[in-house]
Amino acid sequence: MNGAHDMGGMQDMGPIGPEKNEPIFHAEWERRAFALFNATDVQWPYRRTQIELIPPADYLRMSYYEKWLAALVPILTKTGMVSAAEIESGKVLNGANTKWHVVTVAEVAGWILPVSASSEKITLATQFQVSQRVRARNLNPVGHTRLPRYVRGKLGTIERDGGIEELQDTDIQGLGPKQQHVYTVRFAARELWGEQTSPRDFVYADLWEGYLESA
């Protein structure tokens, strides 16, 4: 979706303004919003999709964790875990959860421990080789995608094969199989932004095979 979240290359968003000695959370509610959002039994692409569905004017105005709280509601309602009436009343009306996986303390502890490399490696033929010239396809899907607007239609070079990942798009029609190679593609800033840009600036984006065509 060509939403407000797809920000690469937009201008006039003001100064970046880093905060000195910034705390990790600025309020107790941010801690709770962070934890609740991370404890939802849905994958990150689904979480991101719900954030991206926040209307643009609100998306731009809300703080980061306000967006997470706002997205939490549709995550709960669309998965059928909480009803609209329960959100409205704040009371349990339809009985307790039996379907969602409830994250445990032990699991959280395990999240930061090293894991051994997966033994069941999928192999898939690659369509593109390192150093090959490619063009990012000009796609404008209305659903969730990880193809940023600023690279669409632009020429780049395959920097490396980043391995196989599941496509995260909501609408995968025409993008190939669900599992496919992700490539790191190097784009010259001049190709993206024109001749005024430094010839020594480059932008790298990680793009699924289905987002690319040979050039």
Added chain:
Amino acid sequence: MTTTRRELLSAGLVAAGAAVSPSLASAQEHDHDHDHQDMPSDPALRAKALESLMVAKGLVDRAALDALVDTYEHKVGPRNGARVVARAWVDAEYKKRLLKNANAALAELGYRGPTLTVVENTAKIHNLVVCTLCSCYPWAVLGLPPVWYKSAAYRSRSVIDPRGVLREFGVTLADDVEVRVWDGTADLRYLVLPERPAGTQGLGEAELAALVTRDAMVGVAKVSVPREGAHA
């Protein structure tokens, strides 16, 4: 920041509005007190209400929520990444492994890799990491991202004007330095291996790690040595 109650109300409900019944959306339109309990608009109250509901529905375990906060507030953070960087500075073989297979090199120090790639700054190459689409960031080695990393200003400008962004952070690059901006659009994460500052030959690994900042590992700063007697 001044925000009216009505603004908060609409802000809190925008995402809900599209998803739930029209009655909820319309119920939130009015702004008065009576005895049906609307989901509160203030984020603090709203978080509390959602947590209570999710606990009551058996969707979350409060102890696990506390563990989540504790983990990302106290157990992971830029000190992890700084240890990785310092090790790479003192151990050329480790550095080679880190640049080739960062996840395995992270595991050597007891850290869980996201699918991480480490990119090295040199006198002629400067790397900068951003996520233009959301806020992707290597939590395991840097902890949670600061507000500026998630800001519209940083996300929008880093890819079109990286040198301007760097100037805003106090880093001015010579024209002959190549700038590489890494936009983490998939599930691959990036960490910058900053240049080891001059005059640090006598320092041990722990002292070196103390010099490495989060900003340097995102690529918006260089690592510097505090002058004698100066306080960082």
